[in-house]
Amino acid sequence: MADHTGSKPVHQAEYERKQHREEMKQQVISFVMMILFTFVAFGMVMAGVDSFFVIPVLLLLAIVQVVFQLYYFMHMKNKGHDMPALMMYGGAAVALLTIITFTTIIWW
Amino acid sequence: MSTAVAQKRGLAATIWDYLTTVDHKKIALLYLYSGGFFFLIGGLEAMLIRIQLMKPDNNFISAGLYNEMITMHGTTMIFLAAMPLIFALMNAVVPLQIGARDVAFPFLNSLGFWLFFFGGILLNVSWFTGGAPDAGWTNYAPLSTTSPGHGVDYYVMGLQISGAGTLIAGINFLVTIINMRAPGMTYMRMPLFTWSTFVTSALILFAFPALTVGLFLMMFDRMFGSAFFDVALGGNVIIWEHLFWIFGHPEVYILILPLFGAFSDIFSTFSRKRLFGYSAMVFATVLIGFLGFMVWAHHMFTVGMGPIANSIFAVATMAIAVPTGIKIFNWLFTMWGGQIKMTSAMLWSVAFIPSFTIGGMTGVMLAAAAADFQYHDTYFVVGHFHYVIVGGVVFGIFAGLHYWWPKMFGKVLNEKLGKLAFWPFFIGFHLTFFIQHFLGLMGMPRRYWVFLEGQGLETGNLISTIGAFFMAIGTVIFLINIVYTAIKEPKVGGDPWDARTLEWSIPSPPPHYNFVQTPLVRGLDPLWVEKMDGKKGMTPAEPLGDIHMPNGSILPFMMSLGMFIAGFGFIYQVDNSSWLIAVFIGMGITLGSMLTRSLKDDLGHHIHKEELEADIKKGVGK
Amino acid sequence: MSHDDVLNPKQMPHDPEKATLEGKNKFLGFWFFLGGETVLFASLFGTYLALNGSTQGENTPENLFGLELVFIMTMLLLTSSLTSVYAMYHMKNHDFGKMQLWLVITVALGLAFLGFEIYEFYHYIHEYDFTFRSSAFGSAFYTLVGFHGGHVLFGLCWITALIIRNQKRGLNLYNAPKYYTASLYWHFIDVVWVFIFTVVYLMGKVG
Structure with a gap:
């Protein structure tokens, strides 16, 4: 420091x-x-x-x-946000997959 | 916890040290001991299952107890044995492999362990309080929501608490690997074990929240009267299955990937060659992690999702065989032309290749959705997942323990006993599970308490049970080896295997600050690069100076203890609302500890240059 | 250098929240945590969407929800997001007093939001007999919105603790990352709310 x-x-x-x-x-x-x-x-x-x-x-x-x-x-x-962006997009991808599942192949 | 404390201490002081430690190497030992303990419990449960299925119409244990056994065997082995043993290896090795003095969040590292520990204990307390969970490790609704007693409640609370610990550990390793690497340690110079830890931690981050939500819904249904899985009030039981497998399928990659990394390090060390196709291995690891999220519904082919969904998930599942195949071939090519030394660690690794490949092949068979209707819920599936989990994960844990034991304890595990443990386990493993594929094809369903006479299932089941005993013998010899090694084997230096990566450049076991001076990394397999240049050790990247280290703390233990107490409160407030007091006390302890943590500044301490110089004189530096 | 020294604005680094290794770690770790929270809320949203037709009697989304209240709540939370941005702005300019003031305003707006939410739940339970247990839709609604409300409550306690704890000490490199992560958390709460008012209330009203 x-x-x-x-x-x-x-x-x-x-x-x-x-x-x-x-x-x-x-x-x-x-x-x-x-x-x-x-x-x-x-x-x-x-x-x-x-x-x-x-x-x-x-x-x-x-x-x-x-x-x-x-x-x-x-x-x-801003700069230095590559990793946060990667993990947010990762989370968003899994989130999207989950939502699609729960609105399509959950029966009825 | 400065180095001065390392003198003679009483038992109480040692226990206090472990309760408050934030040192990743000690936390690794805690994970190892508790994971090993739960592994033995899970193994005992497996033996009881196999004894029950030794002969037709057996009455060794009752039907209800049998259900508890299969549930607790699966749950214990996955969550309380395999996961912590993997975390033991990660904690012991990853900071050393990247040249760090500790993990990014030492306090959270300790919290992650204690949450896992108390969650595991909570789950196992159920044996003594009127029955363990009995709805299978997958805990499908409505079987689980209608299961009488408190067994499933223990499942829900135990896994919720230990799952929180796992999530914390995952975030910790991600940040550690990104922020704490030594100078020169670029991403494409990281050892494969570190790489696979990184990918695994990302999987944990995205998979465990789905389990958290699933467990919350189950908890609300069972304890607070909500209607998520209550069809009479419009609930939908398939929600649980999806949430469970959105978590559950990445979970099996969370289990296997770190050991893929361990095998890669072991193969290259004992073949005295750099890993064949390093960048392809990294790419394959990332790809497996990515695809791991797209395939969960292959566990649900028979649920009735429709042909389109089934086809998509079938194709995605088969695609995973490609990166896995890349890995298998790269391991073979790493050994090809190498100077192979068949140590115990190498023996387990070599045995892993054919065993895991068989499991992978049956995996592709199961991925064919149409054929799966025939295999589903038979012993074929049981055979398949034991081939990948025992043949992959357990072999990997044994290999990793043999390989890194000297780094953790300063002594090489006895090689003769190591090989003596391997053979019965290896033979027993194939005896137990190979025949189960055929039992499944002959129509034997999984999870059944008994099978009948005269259906051609007797011989197969008997062989399977005999195999299980062989595996038990192998495990016992391994335990004997640990004791024997601790008593008889001599201390070894920092690099007993003539190995390649950073963790072998420091003493065994390492001082608690790991590196006196942060090393400068000049290539893949950094220690090997220096050796080839004729140097004895790593070149330091900084002058000798004061080292900043975190302080120990009892707060992680207290927070987890609070959750443990609150867990009982939640389970029993259904019967008697005065148990809510336990919820308030428990949550009070947890939140109070959190508040203490945030109000009290904890700036850590410094190890001064003079102390380091004294340590170097004692031989710590090289 | 001791962390407890109140830093002279002239000496404060450009990004006080990321000036130390601890700060960098906290910053990254907290973002990753939010990545995980995204999946957590997606699972709750998924459950809600799967169950939002499983109503009992007249208590359908169209009949229950009143948009006026939700609109006020949305404005409160959006504004609180801006006020916490102002707080971070003053942190970067090393103006501790103004930063604390804007955080107090943020907490006040958050409290108002929470008050309205409690009133809303109370209203549904007593006027419509629409509870956590009355239907699968009820369970899913209260769980999703309640999880968000729980996050708001936790965020309020967290920011309040920071304000009180550091009132006398001023800004330093030890607490700057704590303030920064708390503000990230507060923004994330707003992100989730944007989807809640869209998916639960507006789309529920449209049918």
């Missing part, structure tokens, strides 16, 4: 702050999008849009929201 004890040059600290602000801006934008998607999802159901159309759209909106959550809020887009 010795390499961290030295004081940081001022310009680097400023640069980092700017970077953080930039990232925060992206996160606020993704939050706004998520709220928007939620409004659309609830709106469609309350308006009674045909279920043949609405179910795929609902699922799509949910998946996009979750992508925002994972990549922006949880920083999966």
